[in-house]
Amino acid sequence: MIPGISIYELLTVTSILFFIGVYGFITRKNLISILISVELILNASVINFVVINKYMYPDMLQGVLFSIFIIAVAAAETALAVSIIINLYRQINSVEVKDIETMKY
């Protein structure tokens, strides 16, 4: 718990973080940036879990435990995504979305 800061400010920050992530996912043109945007979304929910646990239900640790699992799974997800991106880069020498897209509609 941070003295002087209530749960409202913290949840506002995580909401903003979440929507930055969604916006970035839609607008970015580079695969790595899209991946970073997804990480922002995941981290927003991690902070959400910790904050809610700490401020509202401090006698149980369910939210904190959940956040540890999210971090671990997010790492696995990133590793897989990066390995696929590397494989794609070997074939077309680019990680831009417009070079990758061949299938449409």
Added chain:
Amino acid sequence: MNIDSLLVMRQEISLLAIILLLLVAEIFMAKNKKHSIVHLAIFLFGVHTLVGFLPLTENSLFGGMFRTNGLIHFFKNVLNIGVLILLLQSADWLQEKIVSQNKGTEFFVLLFSSLLGMYFMISSGDFLMFYLGLELSTLPVAALAAYETANRKSSEAGIKLILSSALASGVSLFGISMLYATSGSIYFADVIELITATQLTSLGAILFFAGLAFKISLVPFHFWTADVYQGAPISIASYLSVISKGAAVFILMILLFTVLKPLIHVWENMIYVVAVATMFIGNLFALRQQNMKRFLAFSSIAQAGFILLGLIAGTQLGMATVVYFVLIYVFSNLAAFGVVQAISLQTGKEHIKDYEGLYRTNPNLSLVMMLALFSLAGIPPVAGFFGKFFLFTAAASEGYYFLVFLAVVNVTISLYYYLLVVRAMFLRKSDTPIPFFKNKIYMRIGLIITVIGILILGLYSPLYDHIYELSGNFNR
């Protein structure tokens, strides 16, 4: 805790044992005998499927994180049968293309890990187990979609799948955190008691639904579907469209009917809109497809829209019809994908135009394809008709007459494009038809099982009664 109680996880333990056994077999197998790993894996999985039919008592483990009952056990068996058929159908492709690159074992390990994730997902008793199961079922499939590493389209399919599923699970998690904020617990049993329809829980439920809608490929979240199906290897496309979609529908249904039941007025309207949009967009886009895989992708989007008709009912009848429809859908869609795979493996052709005159050269294959498409379209003698009919009954019994009317309109539209393929196979003549070929034994068994399923399931009514009885477990 008694060690016997772990036997509740019998299915998971035996699948895990198969995965480990395959890894050990990979290490000790001589290099020139690698092709026998396919036979070994199919044999082991066949035994696992048979053992799965033994009855299992209702129980829960780990303080309620893992639970199982009759319906969950039944649905695991449905998934098992689906994967077994899929393995039989893709055995030849594995022998010819994958084992020669020395990647055979990994294929099975990844596929079975994903199935293991689905087991955990559908028998989860809290949101943590649900999330872990969801991720375990998605990540290996993304690796499998990018499996043909030399093929550019395969990599494209992989990256599209992993990014959109990561976004989906992120959105879903944000929703779960809101549900956690209102109830203070991540266990389903606690959440059911504490949840009320406030604005926060509504937003949480909507975000949560959005995450699962990605997996089922409902309409605002369907953009990845066609691209991934086209680029990925055919067996993975059929896995995504049948097994993965079926498991996600099942867990979504359980959560909507139990945990989110107090919010029924929120998700009722949401599912209404999504169902109409999914049916219309899936069907209208399917009309203009020329590639068989994309065609089946849009048809599977439209079928997901029909499944929502059972979900919207929110009753025991709705639950039973959804499970029954998914069971039939497994057989019909696997038959269609099986034929596409057989033809693609022999000739490399995937366009609807290439299927012209197929009946003259390969009558058996085109008959299987015809039965599958009739079942998907819902033409009476075959099973698909009964599945759709029951879904419509479930929706109509709750008073959604206009929705059922729209669904019937969509069935008519879908009939048109399914019959386009049938016409190409049976009536059209072609100068260069696909030459006659004989399928290998595994493929033939896989196709025969699906045909038996399509013909028998609709007429064998005790099965439906059995499912209806089992779904009483969740509606006490």
